[in-house]
Amino acid sequence: AQSDPLQKRHQEILHELTVWAGKTKTGDLSESDLLEDNSSLWPKVTSTIDNCLGQECPSYSDCFIAEARRKAQEADIVVINHHLLMSDMALKASGRGEILPSADAYIIDEAHQLPEIATQFLGNRISSHQIQELCRDSIREMEQDASDMASIRDYADKLDASLHGFRISLGETDNRTPWLTVLEKLGVKKKLTDLVESLNDLAEQLELAAERGKGLEQCYQRSNELITTLEFFEQEHQDDNMILWVDIRSTGVVLHATPHDVSQYFQKWIDDKPTAWVFTSATLTVAGKFNNFSHQLGIDDAETMIWPSPFDYARQSLLYMPHIPVEPSHDDYTTHIIELAKDVINHSQGRTFILFTSYRAMNIVADALKEIDYPLMVQGSAAKSTLLDEFRSHGNAVLLGTNSFWEGVDVRGEALSCVIIDKIPFASPGDPILQARIDALRQRGGNPFASIQIPAAVIQLKQGIGRLIRDPKDFGVLVLCDPRFLTKPYGKLFLRSLPAMPITQKMDDVAAFFADKN
Numbered sequence: 001a002q003s004d005p006l007q008k009r010h011q012e013i014l015h016e017l018t019v020w021a022g023k024t025k026t027g028d029l030s031e032s033d034l035l036e037d038n039s040s041l042w043p044k045v046t047s048t049i050d051n052c053l054g055q056e057c058p059s060y061s062d063c064f065i066a067e068a069r070r071k072a073q074e075a076d077i078v079v080i081n082h083h084l085l086m087s088d089m090a091l092k093a094s095g096r097g098e099i100l101p102s103a104d105a106y107i108i109d110e111a112h113q114l115p116e117i118a119t120q121f122l123g124n125r126i127s128s129h130q131i132q133e134l135c136r137d138s139i140r141e142m143e144q145d146a147s148d149m150a151s152i153r154d155y156a157d158k159l160d161a162s163l164h165g166f167r168i169s170l171g172e173t174d175n176r177t178p179w180l181t182v183l184e185k186l187g188v189k190k191k192l193t194d195l196v197e198s199l200n201d202l203a204e205q206l207e208l209a210a211e212r213g214k215g216l217e218q219c220y221q222r223s224n225e226l227i228t229t230l231e232f233f234e235q236e237h238q239d240d241n242m243i244l245w246v247d248i249r250s251t252g253v254v255l256h257a258t259p260h261d262v263s264q265y266f267q268k269w270i271d272d273k274p275t276a277w278v279f280t281s282a283t284l285t286v287a288g289k290f291n292n293f294s295h296q297l298g299i300d301d302a303e304t305m306i307w308p309s310p311f312d313y314a315r316q317s318l319l320y321m322p323h324i325p326v327e328p329s330h331d332d333y334t335t336h337i338i339e340l341a342k343d344v345i346n347h348s349q350g351r352t353f354i355l356f357t358s359y360r361a362m363n364i365v366a367d368a369l370k371e372i373d374y375p376l377m378v379q380g381s382a383a384k385s386t387l388l389d390e391f392r393s394h395g396n397a398v399l400l401g402t403n404s405f406w407e408g409v410d411v412r413g414e415a416l417s418c419v420i421i422d423k424i425p426f427a428s429p430g431d432p433i434l435q436a437r438i439d440a441l442r443q444r445g446g447n448p449f450a451s452i453q454i455p456a457a458v459i460q461l462k463q464g465i466g467r468l469i470r471d472p473k474d475f476g477v478l479v480l481c482d483p484r485f486l487t488k489p490y491g492k493l494f495l496r497s498l499p500a501m502p503i504t505q506k507m508d509d510v511a512a513f514f515a516d517k518n
Contacts, residue, residue: 010040010041013034013035013039013041014041014044014045016034017032017034017035017045020032020034024064026064026068027064027065028064029045029046033383033385033386036383043129043133052065056214056215069099069100072100072101073101078100078101078103080100082108082110082113082114082117083117083121084099084100085100085106085108086117086118086120086121087099087121088100089121089269090121090122093265093268093269093272102273103275104275104276105275105276105277105278106273106275106276106277106278107278107280108277108278108279108280109280109281110280110281110407110408111279111280111281111284111293112281112283112284112293112459112463113281114279114297115262115293115296115297118262118265118266118297119258119259119262119433120258122259122262122265123242123256123257123258123259124229124232124242124256124257125229125254125255125256125257126226126229126230126233126254126255127252127253127254127255128163128167128252128253128254129252130222130226131159131160131163131195131199131226132160132163132252134156134159134202134219134222134223134226135156135157135159135160135202136156137215137219137222138152138156138202138206138216138219138223139152139153139156140215141213141215141216141219142209142216144213144215145209145212145213145215145216146209146212146213146216149205149208149209151205152202152205152206152209155198155201155202155205156202158198158201158202159195159198159199159201159202161198162191162194162195162197162198162199163195163198165191165194165195166188166191166192166194166195166253167252167253168191169185169187169188169190169191170182170185170188170246170248170253171185171248172248173248173249173250174248174249174250175246175247175248176245176246176247176248176430176431176432177245177246177248177432178243178244178245178246178432178435178436179233179244179245179246179255179256180236180244182246183233183236189234192230192233192234193234195230196227196230196231196234199223199226199227199230200227202223203220203223203224203227206219206220206223207220229255230255232257233255233257240260241259241260241261242257242258242259242260243256243257243258243259243260243432243433243436243437244256244257245258245432245433245436258433260436260437260440262296262297262298263295263296263297263298264298266297266298266299267297267298267299270299277299279293279297279299279302282309282462282466283459283462283463283466285306285497286454286455286458286459286493286497287458287493287496287497288306288496288497290302290304292455292459309499310472311469311472311474311499312472313469313499313500313501314500314501314502316469316472316474316475316476317468317469317475317476317477317478317499317501317502318476318477318478318501318502318503318504318509318510318513319477319478319480319498319501319502319503319504320344320477320478320479320480320503320504320505320507320509320510321479321480321485321486321503321504321505322340322479322481322505322507323483323505324336324337324340324481324482324483325483326483327483327484328422328423328424328482328483328484334361334364334365336481337361337365337422337481338364338365338368338369340420340479340481341354341365341369341420342369342372343507344418344420344477344479344507344510345369345372345374345398345418347507347510347511347514348417348418348477348514349374349396349514349518350373350374350375350394350395350396350397350398351395351396351397351398351414351415351416351417351418352398352399352416352417352418352419352420353399353400353401353405353409353411353416353418353419353420353467354398354399354400354401354419354420354422355401355402355405355406355419355420355421355422355464355467356400356401356402356422356423357402357422357423357424357425357426358402359380359402361422361423362378362379362400362401362402363378365400365422366378366400369398369400372398374396374397374398375390375394375396375397375398376397376398376400377390377391377397377398377399377400378399378400378401379399379400379401379402379404379405384404384405387399387401388409388411391411391415391416392411392415394415395414395415396415397415405467406425406460406463406464406467407463407464407466407467409467410470411467411470412470412471412474413471413473413474414475416467416468416470416474416476417474417475417476417477417514417517418468418476418477418478418479419464419465419467419468419476419477419478419479420479420481421461421464421465421478421479421480421481421482422481422482423481423482424457424461424482424484424485424494425457425460425461425464426453426456426457427453427456427457434452434453437452438452438453449490450490454490454493454494457494458493458494458497461494461497461498462497462498465478465498465499469499475517477510477513477514478501479510
């Protein structure tokens with residue numbers, strides 16, 4: 001029989017990870033490019049808050065997380081990411097412990113991301129992956145500490161089957177939609193009830209075995225937490241403070257309860273920590289005002305300050321706003337983007353990012369640019385870090401990307417001399433969180449487009465533009481393709497939020513700019 005090439009590759013990766021684990025000083029998998037973001041191997045090589053045994057773990061003395069916590073407790077300055085900070089604050093607020101030591105000051109860079117990340121940690125969620133992990137862990141712990149209780153395996157298998165039935169009842173994949181809409185579909189509520197019952201059955205068996213070992217006790221606790229969360233989603237009521245939605249993917253399902261507004265929660269966190277809070281970012285303001293950011297976090301009385309950019313945009317850059325005769329919704333719009341991109345790339349000699357608001361447009365343009373005379377890279381064809389390394393090393397490449405390339409990307413020097421943005425980055429109207437917030441504000445008599453959608457798009461646009469000039473020696477052309485910047489009244493707000501760059505609508509000026517710089 002032929003060996004499975006995928007399984008063989010997984011074995012090779014696991015071996016390489018074992019070697020890497022023996023050398024790394026941090027255990028941070030982001031330092032390794034062995035695993036793709038969506039790799040099925042992640043659960044096999046990582047622990048979660050659900051299955052971490054803490055001090056009961058036989059590898060606790062060698063644990064990277066435990067060592068990082070010990071160092072954090074001893075340090076004068078601790079550098080962490082937003083997710084770890086929010087996780088620590090959520091744990092402390094719930095009274096379930098802490099990750100980080102207390103501090104005299106919190107300095108948060110890229111703070112424009114904080115409202116969205118806080119939203120993730122203040123809500124509640126349950127995933128099919130969590131239930132599958134519980135099934136696997138229950139069987140493993142049973143075999144280790146309670147081998148006479150084979151019924152645990154039977155009930156875990158039954159739970160796994162119920163989960164599969166629930167997943168099938170939800171229908172199509174790649175769908176983010178309001179949960180109550182899905183719950184009304186024929187058969188979904190029955191399958192959810194079956195899932196809760198199967199989870200209860202397994203929990204009863206785990207309770208009987210809980211005293212046999214720390215792992216079994218933890219599985220029992222996890223089963224009860226999952227039951228509580230599932231029962232919340234089983235109810236047909238609408239919680240006014242929560243947005244209930246479901247994310248259905250081919251790889252699994254996640255049920256979410258997301259707060260409409262995090263300001264009151266965040267304000268309480270700050271009140272409970274009488275220390276200095278400093279929020280910094282190049283993109284906190286909309287048209288020079290902090291109102292949008294401060295309102296989201298409930299810090300309207302915060303002191304604010306804007307420092308001028310260290311970059312001389314008048315000398316280092318050019319803003320090109322081409323005349324495109326159709327709106328972005330028109331079928332021919334992408335065709336115009338393709339022709340425009342080809343012309344600009346010829347003048348820039350490659351060295352270009354093209355940032356998109358949708359994968360569909362990115363893939364259409366990528367297909368049309370295959371024959372250009374410069375190296376072409378497309379998001380998804382390799383890991384993000386690999387694409388960026390290749391882009392830098394080529395020096396004349398063209399890279400096409402969506403959301404993850406709009407921010408957090410630093411390419412200095414002539415390798416990146418042009419950024420093309422296809423459309424104003426309005427969030428998808430089909431996003432259930434956005435739609436719920438729009439509906440709620442509209443019911444209160446507000447203007448969701450002006451208060452929610454435009455400010456979010458301005459911040460995202462400023463992030464994308466920020467990829468261009470990263471150093472006082474950099475130079476480049478920014479191309480804003482969307483005609484709405486000039487034809488719609490709200491376009492002026494976007495332009496007022498941008499750096500003071502020379503503006504042109506002539507391709508000849510773009511050619512002259514590059515000819516002069518080159």
